[in-house]
Amino acid sequence: MKTYILSNLRIPAGEDFILEDEIARELHLPSTSFKLHRIIRKALDTRKKDHPIWVFTVELEFYFSPPRHPDLCEVQSLKTVNLSPIFIQNPHPYIIGMGPAGLFCALAMVENGLQPWLFDKGDPLEERLIKVQDFWQKGILDENSNIQFGEGGAGTFSDGKLTSRRNEALTQRIYSELIKFGAPEEIAYEALPHLGTDGIQMIVKRIREYLLARGCKFHYRTCLTDIKLNEEKVSQVAFGNQWQEPEIVILAPGNAARDTWKMLHKRGILLEAKPFALGFRIEQKQSDINRWIYGNEHWAEILGPASYRLACKTGFTFCMCPGGKVIIAASEKNTIVTNGMSFSKRESDYGNSAIVTAVNAKNYGNGIWDGINYQINLEKKAFHPGYLAPAQRAKDFLQNQNYSHSIHSTCLPGIYPCNLNNLFSSFISSCLSSTLKYCNHIFPEFYTNSILIAPETRTSSPIKILRKKDELSSLSASNLYPIGEGSGYSGGIISSAVDGWRLGERFKIR
Numbered sequence: 270m271k272t273y274i275l276s277n278l279r280i281p282a283g284e285d286f287i288l289e290d291e292i293a294r295e296l297h298l299p300s301t302s303f304k305l306h307r308i309i310r311k312a313l314d315t316r317k318k319d320h321p322i323w324v325f326t327v328e329l330e331f332y333f334s335p336p337r338h339p340d341l342c343e344v345q346s347l348k349t350v351n352l353s354p355i356f357i358q359n360p361h362p363y364i365i366g367m368g369p370a371g372l373f374c375a376l377a378m379v380e381n382g383l384q385p386w387l388f389d390k391g392d393p394l395e396e397r398l399i400k401v402q403d404f405w406q407k408g409i410l411d412e413n414s415n416i417q418f419g420e421g422g423a424g425t426f427s428d429g430k431l432t433s434r435r436n437e438a439l440t441q442r443i444y445s446e447l448i449k450f451g452a453p454e455e456i457a458y459e460a461l462p463h464l465g466t467d468g469i470q471m472i473v474k475r476i477r478e479y480l481l482a483r484g485c486k487f488h489y490r491t492c493l494t495d496i497k498l499n500e501e502k503v504s505q506v507a508f509g510n511q512w513q514e515p516e517i518v519i520l521a522p523g524n525a526a527r528d529t530w531k532m533l534h535k536r537g538i539l540l541e542a543k544p545f546a547l548g549f550r551i552e553q554k555q556s557d558i559n560r561w562i563y564g565n566e567h568w569a570e571i572l573g574p575a576s577y578r579l580a581c582k583t584g585f586t587f588c589m590c591p592g593g594k595v596i597i598a599a600s601e602k603n604t605i606v607t608n609g610m611s612f613s614k615r616e617s618d619y620g621n622s623a624i625v626t627a628v629n630a631k632n633y634g635n636g637i638w639d640g641i642n643y644q645i646n647l648e649k650k651a652f653h654p655g656y657l658a659p660a661q662r663a664k665d666f667l668q669n670q671n672y673s674h675s676i677h678s679t680c681l682p683g684i685y686p687c688n689l690n691n692l693f694s695s696f697i698s699s700c701l702s703s704t705l706k707y708c709n710h711i712f713p714e715f716y717t718n719s720i721l722i723a724p725e726t727r728t729s730s731p732i733k734i735l736r737k738k739d740e741l742s743s744l745s746a747s748n749l750y751p752i753g754e755g756s757g758y759s760g761g762i763i764s765s766a767v768d769g770w771r772l773g774e775r776f777k778i779r
């Protein structure tokens with residue numbers, strides 16, 4: 270029997286409904302004439318204020334011939350990319366980095382009977398949690414174990430948004446794996462799935478237990494510090510003064526891996542600079558955001574805290590955290606980097622989002638390290654003892670006016686007053702100002718009561734480690750495989766996990 274997809278099934282939010290009955294109504298059929306296989310997507314249309322509508326896409330099977338309907342079509346199989354297997358002798362490939370790319374690469378490998386060894390410069394999650402608390406409460410930063418580095422990777426202290434723009438079979442596979450490790454089933458079809466930092470942490474621990482039970486080894490506080498190349502292969506890797514000779518090295522170091530990129534470049538691995546975006550985080554009352562999106566605050570009780578995504582010529586909003594906190598996500602001493610975090614319940618009275626503008630070689634120069642140096646300069650300029658972040662009322666920023674009123678922020682560890690126009694170049698300031706004004710045009714009063722906290726510099730990797738398109742190995746070393754965000758091939762938790770899985774599933778024992 271053929272399966273069909275019914276899209277654009279619209280159901281008013283806030284009303285009780287039985288999905289099968291709604292499908293039957295839409296198709297003018299009795300609900301006994303089809304079987305609902307699964308929900309493919311559930312999104313919320315909030316364009317008509319105070320009348321939010323659920324929009325479903327569902328997969329159905331008909332017991333008789335299917336009806337004619339403009340939104341009904343036969344199921345098309347999702348894009349799959351079949352890469353050739355890589356046969357290896359040693360069942361313990363080395364994976365550098367325990368973020369989503371590294372962990373999902375390992376999960377795919379164990380499916381094929383391999384027992385990869387994982388290495389991370391940071392601590393196991395439990396110790397990392399203590400380090401992060403020390404940072405937030407006492408301003409003590411461990412440069413190896415912090416919000417960017419350590420088991421679970423950069424997204425461990427995040428909003429746990431699981432959105433992905435790649436609609437491919439592997440994305441669904443990653444959702445299934447996450448569900449297997451305890452994520453709610455809705456993540457597979459919700460338009461804006463999220464887990465919260467608590468959900469992510471629970472899953473990271475379960476993945477570790479699962480991999481350990483299958484013979485993988487976890488090496489913590491073990492930083493890849495050097496490599497040796499011989500005949501276009503990595504012949505040795507160093508963790509401090511310990512040299513080892515793995516057959517395969519998978520590099521998943523994340524987008525804060527400045528030391529690692531420098532070392533790779535020095536050893537002749539081909540890298541190139543990548544444009545990125547930077548700006549600040551805006552923090553707003555969640556009740557205001559709910560009103561802008563839903564038209565009426567009470568919808569938040571039914572639909573959860575609202576989020577937005579806006580873009581114009583001069584910039585865009587990014588990585589919105591409804592009901593969350595702003596956090597300083599520094600990984601280097603005496604620097605400030607903003608980001609956002611929330612728990613699964615998203616209960617904070619505030620929401621925050623990055624507002625960023627794209628920058629490229631025209632802004633900072635053509636040298637390979639120019640973009641990173643540009644980031645570092647901003648991060649250092651913003652520093653204040655105790656890792657407090659510079660903050661300003663959005664209204665004052667737009668008027669280039671020094672701090673004049675007391676400001677409140679959820680930011681951890683905290684903020685200090687500063688005119689952010691003095692932090693950014695006048696060009697960046699004017700792009701960010703125009704973007705704020707555009708957002709205000711879409712949502713009146715967008716910036717009226719908002720606080721800006723800066724700088725948001727790590728939106729994506731400023732470096733790409735060049736790799737062969739099909740083999741996925743480095744252009745410079747055939748047994749070195751760069752994956753994930755730090756290698757320049759993904760952005761976000763899901764796409765990094767996809768990149769890791771895609772590579773991991775290719776390895777087979779000879």
Ligand SMILES: Cc1cc2nc3c(=O)[nH]c(=O)nc-3n(C[C@H](O)[C@H](O)[C@H](O)COP(=O)(O)OP(=O)(O)OC[C@H]3O[C@@H](n4cnc5c(N)ncnc54)[C@H](O)[C@@H]3O)c2cc1C
Pocket residue numbers: 365366367368369370371388389390391413416417418419420421422423424425426427428429430431432491492493494521522523524525526529588596598608609610752753754755759760761762763765
């Ligand atoms: C605060 C915050 C919030 C975020 N929120 C979201 C979100 O809600 N949704 C989303 O999709 N994305 C979010 N992101 C981005 C997301 O976390 C990253 O895109 C993703 O983690 C990248 O995965 P990765 O595995 O490539 O790298 P990472 O997760 O960065 O992992 C890299 C790992 O490599 C280790 N490492 C680095 N160098 C070495 C070395 N030389 N030797 C050994 N180990 C090394 C690091 O310690 C780290 O654990 C957030 C990021 C941050 C910082």
